[in-house]
Amino acid sequence: MSPKLIRTLFLLPALLVLAVFFVYPIVLTFYYSFTDFTGVGTPEFTGLKNYDRIISRPRYPEALKVTVLFTVIVVTVQTLAGLFIATLLQRLPQVRNFARAALFTPAMMSFVIVGYVWQFIYAPYNGGLNALMTAVGLEGLTRGWLGDPNTALFAIAIAHVWMFTGYTTAIFLAGYANIPADIEEAGRLDGAGSWQRFRYLELPLLAPSVTINVMLSTIGTLKTFELPFIMTRGGPDGATRTLSLEIIENLFRSYKFGFASALAIVMLVIVVIVAFIQNKYLRGREDVT
């Protein structure tokens, strides 16, 4: 057997799975997106009608805005919190391993469970948050956190950040572990204080960890579906209706397979563009430092 044939044989099983369950579906999604497919019968070609609808109805740009806003909040807060905690733990070896594991715990839980538990925490009457605020004399600020359009998206974002801050922290700590000890030592001998070491030595050297964290959380958050699905169903008044929630509702509530496919293609394009730009910018940033 020629070496080339053998290589192909090794790749074949994985190639088959990816072809049937990844490449072929993407092609089909693209095709459906130009049709009025409802899941049964033959799809009727309708040209750009689905895409036109996405642009011309305010509902869909609104969903896109919610998705982007949610992503910006989560990625910013999670990255900064993770960086802060990791930097703190780097300087406190006695509690480092314990805290890293403890903070990681929420990432072991499912969106379903996190959604239900936080939904109850935010509940207007017997929920934990309002009870806590009343107990410390802030009853003026209590509300139905998920029922108020001003707070619903932030409330869900907090639950999401709560889940993954430990993950971000662990990745930053792995970045810290890659910083050579003699560099830190040299900084210390030069009389650099804790803040100076962070700002001029550690932060530049952590650039690869920043790249990984920002890209992972961005890709993960742009497709947010479970938490709004469980906690608010997109309400109140569309304040938490994300793009992926819209896709699933179109698919299994109204059987608009063609239209859902067009939304999915929009999502794919956004994810690819954002990932490409971030990769270019963040990697470029790594080389400069």
Added chain:
Amino acid sequence: MTQITRKLGTWLGNAFVILLVLVMLTPVIYMILMSLRTGEEIAQDPLGLPSGLFLGNYVNTLASMDYVRAVMNSVGITLSVTVIVALFGSMAAYPLARSTGRWGRAFIMLVALGLATPAFVTITPIYVIFRNLGLLDSYIGIILAFTALNLPLAVFFYVGFIGAIPGDLEEAARLDNCNDFQVFWYVIRPLLGPATATLSLFVMLMVWNDFTYPLLLLTDPDKFTVMIAVYRFVGNHNIEPDLLFPAAVLGSLPLLVIFLIFQRRIVSGVTAGAVK
């Protein structure tokens, strides 16, 4: 003087971190405490502690949710997916790790695209394909879907891992007249244990916690995974706390126990997987 300031700083820092950990774990503790109280107690005093070890909620929940069945389903699906993904992934990774031609690079690109593509992009056609093939509501269907979802990560994982195995071992085997398949099976495969262990953690986390795929592909309660069982159960009961919290605890318990035992391995494994 500086010695004292530094000690005080460390002490304050440690205290702050422990406080932070407590605050972050509050929702988990809240979930467990609430699961031990009756709905009436929660309504009267939302922040109160359980008055005793009241397990009535658990009895009620277990009586109406087919928990054991769902756990068996999740475990069985996890094991199947792990075996297939580990085999297919390591096979594909072997030639890719050893030499990359034009097609090899194209394959890696495809895998990278697979890693970044949200499941929502492929979910509609997968649903249609499964329906046409009669794979909806079947173990085989859900196993195939999760396999496809996890395979890109597995390939990446094994390419990095096999790339770090020195070539001398293979050369020696080749001199003994082993063909490529024998080299892979008898020389490479036995060395992949640690990589497979870490990979299986990823698969377990995803299969156990994923919601979207089983929500769309499974409607037969006998085949529900744990999360879908919890969702159907709680959804049917209008968020009553005395059913919600025990179901939430039962749904997370197996993974939390596993995490408690293997925490170091899981944190470093998941982190290393992300960094690669």
